[in-house]
Amino acid sequence: MHPFAYFEPTTVDEAIALLARHGGDAQLMAGGTDLLVEIKESLRRPAVVINIKKVPDLGGLACDEAHGLRIGALVTVRAIETSAAVSRLYPAIAEAVREIGSIQIRNRATLVGNVCRASPSADTLPPLIAAGTVAAISGPGGARSVPLGEFFTGPGRTVLTAGEIVTAIALPPPAAQAGASYIKHGRRRAMELATVGVAVSLRRDGDVCRDVRIVLGAVAPTPIRATAAEMLLEGRAPDPARLEEAGCAAQDQSRPIDNVRASAAYRRAMVGVLTRRAIAAAWERTT
Amino acid sequence: MTDGLHAITVTINGEARPLRVAPSRTLLDVLRTELGLTGTKKGCDVGDCGACTVLLDGTPVNACLVLAVEADGAAVTTIEGIAPAAGQLHPLQQSFMDLGASQCGFCTPGIIVMAKALLDRHPDPSEEDIRFGLAGNICRCTGYTKIIEAVKDAARRLAAAPPPAGR
Ligand SMILES: Cc1cc2nc3c(=O)[nH]c(=O)nc-3n(C[C@@H](O)[C@@H](O)[C@H](O)COP(=O)(O)OP(=O)(O)OC[C@H]3O[C@@H](n4cnc5c(N)ncnc54)[C@H](O)[C@@H]3O)c2cc1C
Ligand code: FES
Ligand code: FES
Numbered sequence: 095m096h097p098f099a100y101f102e103p104t105t106v107d108e109a110i111a112l113l114a115r116h117g118g119d120a121q122l123m124a125g126g127t128d129l130l131v132e133i134k135e136s137l138r139r140p141a142v143v144i145n146i147k148k149v150p151d152l153g154g155l156a157c158d159e160a161h162g163l164r165i166g167a168l169v170t171v172r173a174i175e176t177s178a179a180v181s182r183l184y185p186a187i188a189e190a191v192r193e194i195g196s197i198q199i200r201n202r203a204t205l206v207g208n209v210c211r212a213s214p215s216a217d218t219l220p221p222l223i224a225a226g227t228v229a230a231i232s233g234p235g236g237a238r239s240v241p242l243g244e245f246f247t248g249p250g251r252t253v254l255t256a257g258e259i260v261t262a263i264a265l266p267p268p269a270a271q272a273g274a275s276y277i278k279h280g281r282r283r284a285m286e287l288a289t290v291g292v293a294v295s296l297r298r299d300g301d302v303c304r305d306v307r308i309v310l311g312a313v314a315p316t317p318i319r320a321t322a323a324e325m326l327l328e329g330r331a332p333d334p335a336r337l338e339e340a341g342c343a344a345q346d347q348s349r350p351i352d353n354v355r356a357s358a359a360y361r362r363a364m365v366g367v368l369t370r371r372a373i374a375a376a377w378e379r380t381t
Numbered sequence: 382m383t384d385g386l387h388a389i390t391v392t393i394n395g396e397a398r399p400l401r402v403a404p405s406r407t408l409l410d411v412l413r414t415e416l417g418l419t420g421t422k423k424g425c426d427v428g429d430c431g432a433c434t435v436l437l438d439g440t441p442v443n444a445c446l447v448l449a450v451e452a453d454g455a456a457v458t459t460i461e462g463i464a465p466a467a468g469q470l471h472p473l474q475q476s477f478m479d480l481g482a483s484q485c486g487f488c489t490p491g492i493i494v495m496a497k498a499l500l501d502r503h504p505d506p507s508e509e510d511i512r513f514g515l516a517g518n519i520c521r522c523t524g525y526t527k528i529i530e531a532v533k534d535a536a537r538r539l540a541a542a543p544p545p546a547g548r
Contacts, residue, residue: 100387100404100450130407130446131427143404145451196517198443198495199428284516285429 095130096139102148106232106261109146114234114257116142122259123147124167125202127195128211152261157183163265165205171218172200184265185379186221186274186293193217193278196285206260209242212252215312219246220293221276223317224307225265233258246316269305271298273379275372279364281355288312289356292344292368296327298380303327308340308369313348313361320344323369332377340373341366389453393418394462402449409433409444412459420460420490424519431518434491435459441498443517460490463497472538473497473531482531484522492518496532505536 103109113120121140123129124147132138146152147168154166157179165174171191174180181188194200194208194217208218209229219242227242234257242263245252254260268274274295280286291311297304306327308320323343330336350361386401393416402411409426412418412435424432426445433444436458463471473493476482483489492515499506499514506514511532512525520528 095405095407097403097405099385100448126448126451127428127446130448133405134427145448147451195428196431197498197514198431198434198441198517199446201440201442202446284513285519 095134096136098133098140098143101142101144103144103146104148104150106149106151106259109144109149109259110232110234110257112142112144113259116144117256120144122210124204124207124210125170127199127203128207128213146259154262155180159183159267162267163187164262165264166262167206167260168204169206170201171203171205171208172197174205175200183268184221184225184274186224186276186295186376187218187265189276190217190221190278190291190293193276193288206263209245209263210252210254210260212246212248212250212316214249214315214317215288215291216317217276217278217288217291217311219317220291220309220311221274221295222263222265223309223319224274224293224295226295226307227263227265229260230262230264231258232261237261243319248315269297271380272296273298273376275375275379277368277372277375279368287355290350290361290364290368292365292372294369294372294376296373296376296380298377301331302329303332303373303377304329306373308344308373310344310348310365310369313350313365315349318347318349320347320369322347327373332373337370337373341370344369387450387453389450391449391452391454392456394458395456400449404448404450406449407445408435408437408447408449408452408457411449412444412457418459418461422487422490424487424491428517429519430488430491431495431515432488432491434494434518436494436498439498439501441495458494460494463493471497471535472542473500473535476531476535476538477528480527480531480534482523482527488518488520488522492520492528496535499532500536500539504540506532508533 120142123145152167155169157163175191223242276293278288279290293309296306306324323340345366348365350358352358422432424430428443435444
């Protein structure tokens with residue numbers, strides 16, 4: 095592997111100071127499952143790696159009905175997968191995390207790292223955006239919060255500026271009668287990046303849907319909201335005709351590319367199918 | 382930037398090993414090269430194949446995606462530390478031999494370490510638990526059926542006679 099200097103800060107301020115001092119030559123490392131692969135494949139050549147795993151303030155997974163879900167930067171994907179509270183209150187997040195790589199990978203990979211890598215196909219992004227997640231950011235200029243819906247600016251690109259660290263992400267408590275789902279489509283069942291991923295969150299109000307959020311992954315440079323499909327469902331019952339319309343609307347809004355995993359045409363067709371299924375699955379969970 | 386060496390101590394299969402390593406060295410390379418523990422295999426070197434699986438403080442990880450410096454102060458168990466004592470085999474090792482779950486054997490160390498982690502957590506796994514647990518371990522030879530049978534067989538042996546704690 096390309097050589098680098100290595101630091102283990104023990105506070106957030108120290109990590110920010112190191113990032114500020116070394117600028118573009120430095121890379122933060124949490125689990126390293128993206129960063130080390132990128133260094134090995136010479137996609138990145140950082141002179142400095144700053145391992146944040148020794149910063150106690152970046153840990154902590156808290157999940158309950160009253161306060162919602164707070165995930166510190168060091169919380170592994172596996173810790174979320176094995177949390178009974180997350181499975182009960184945030185089923186779409188639980189569905190997404192168990193789809194990532196293998197248990198070995200999930201024991202190292204952090205959820206916040208999955209967010210910061212900003213891969214268009216990252217599994218946790220659609221359900222996190224659909225759930226209304228907000229990122230807590232600290233940097234040389236102080237602290238700020240950014241909703242994940244506004245966090246991604248392109249493949250591998252985010253609103254983070256030089257020296258900024260995501261310290262945690264927070265999900266609001268689920269609403270009464272809420273339902274959520276995430277469906278990942280790949281060529282095989284495990285160790286596979288998403289060809290298409292669709293997340294839905296909604297609330298049941300009698301026979302109709304409210305607060306519908308539909309987020310598509312792997313079909314655009316960043317995860318995108320299928321806003322036209324959301325509007326078609328808002329205040330309506332999710333009957334088969336409506337699901338069909340919503341699926342077509344989501345399909346029209348997707349902007350997939352051809353790559354090794356699938357053609358653009360296939361991805362677009364799958365957006366329609368998966369959007370219908372994901373809405374139906376989220377609706378089922380409201381009862 | 383200089384690539385200065387870092388002094389670390391890692392407890393490997395029960396034995397504290399002081400080492401001096403460059404930060405860009407992976408735990409996998411240090412195990413295999415500096416320590417001569419070549420039971421842990423290097424297949425892909427990027428997390429895809431599971432041949433390098435070791436236990437880091439009891440947790441299964443890909444040693445190719447862990448920096449050796451990160452293991453400072455930790456306990457690492459490799460395939461060499463799975464057997465309960467010299468001249469004895471862990472029930473998983475015995476079952477893999479008895480049921481022909483290893484052909485070329487390249488994947489076997491990683492699979493046995495991963496299966497041990499699985500059985501430590503789920504002593505009586507379903508077939509689905511085993512398949513889910515071994516999803517990150519690729520075997521090009523066996524077709525997996527015999528591997529899954531061997532893990533089930535080892536679970537039965539362990540239930541009948543739990544071995545003394547591994548090293
Ligand atoms: C074999 C394999 C299979 C995989 N399969 C999947 C899959 O199926 N689905 C999927 O979505 N992903 C998959 N991944 C990628 C997934 O493991 C990563 O995206 C992981 O979640 C990133 O977390 P990390 O802690 O390892 O990040 P790192 O590699 O440590 O960091 C990733 C990037 O984020 C930055 N970063 C990390 N933490 C912070 C922070 N707190 N603040 C600011 N920047 C930060 C780093 O500087 C780096 O640029 C796979 C990876 C491998 C190797
Ligand atoms: S060598 Fe580490 S997973 Fe393949
Ligand atoms: S026995 Fe040859 S790779 Fe598994």
